[in-house]
Amino acid sequence: NAGVTQTPKFQVLKTGQSMTLQCAQDMNHEYMSWYRQDPGMGLRLIHYSVGAGITDQGEVPNGYNVSRSTTEDFPLRLLSAAPSQTSVYFCASRPLSGQETQYFGPGTRLLVL
Amino acid sequence: EDQVTQSPEALRLQEGESSSLNCSYTVSGLRGLFWYRQDPGKGPEFLFTLYSAGEEKEKERLKATLTKKESFLHITAPKPEDSATYLCAGLRASNTGKLIFGQGTTLQVKP
Numbered sequence: 001n002a003g004v005t006q007t008p009k010f011q012v013l014k015t016g017q018s019m020t021l022q023c024a025q026d027m028n029h030e031y032m033s034w035y036r037q038d039p040g041m042g043l044r045l046i047h048y049s050v051g052a053g054i055t056d057q058g059e060v061p062n063g064y065n066v067s068r069s070t071t072e073d074f075p076l077r078l079l080s081a082a083p084s085q086t087s088v089y090f091c092a093s094r095p096l097s098g099q100e101t102q103y104f105g106p107g108t109r110l111l112v113l
Numbered sequence: 114e115d116q117v118t119q120s121p122e123a124l125r126l127q128e129g130e131s132s133s134l135n136c137s138y139t140v141s142g143l144r145g146l147f148w149y150r151q152d153p154g155k156g157p158e159f160l161f162t163l164y165s166a167g168e169e170k171e172k173e174r175l176k177a178t179l180t181k182k183e184s185f186l187h188i189t190a191p192k193p194e195d196s197a198t199y200l201c202a203g204l205r206a207s208n209t210g211k212l213i214f215g216q217g218t219t220l221q222v223k224p
Binding site: 035040043090099101102103104106 | 211
């Protein structure tokens with residue numbers, strides 16, 4: 001099992017550009033989520049999904065869009081990048097029942113100029 | 114409001130010097146308390162889940178404990194390779210339970 005994978009590892013954008021951060025998992029987990037991690041702020045939830053076709057907002061959703069067409073994939077779209085979106089982004093997945101342990105991907109480091 | 118607070122923010126230990134990290138929580142109907150380890154430039158790596166007060170779990174030099182208000186991560190005789198940021202998170206009791214993270218404790222173990 002590859003677990004949770006994310007691409008790209010690092011990206012530089014100019015203000016106003018759009019891009020998609022990719023996330024995939026091969027553990028058949030229903031729940032997937034996106035976090036951003038900033039110094040002194042901890043991990044903050046952006047969007048999450050409890051299954052294909054179902055998404056909802058987390059703590060800091062503004063400026064981000066998500067969709068979930070398959071169980072495996074959960075891409076995060078930046079519609080018009082802003083310097084405030086400079087951060088490290090983590091995707092995570094877990095089962096909806098049982099142990100409910102959440103597993104994280106390796107992260108995408110994003111710099112918006 | 115749900116909140117998880119970790120202390121201290123940073124901790125420096127000499128190799129072999131045991132200590133504890135604290136995680137205080139106020140999470141609605143806590144369904145589980147999770148500990149993660151995060152190395153620089155990497156994603157959080159799962160360590161433990163605790164479900165009820167009084168529960169303890171161990172892994173090598175680490176032992177996690179849980180009370181009704183806080184959790185502790187005890188590190189016994191740490192080694193330099195234990196240096197990392199340790200994250201604590203509470204899982205809310207709801208149909209779409211969300212993890213509420215603390216800000217982490219950065220541990221440095223000097224040889």
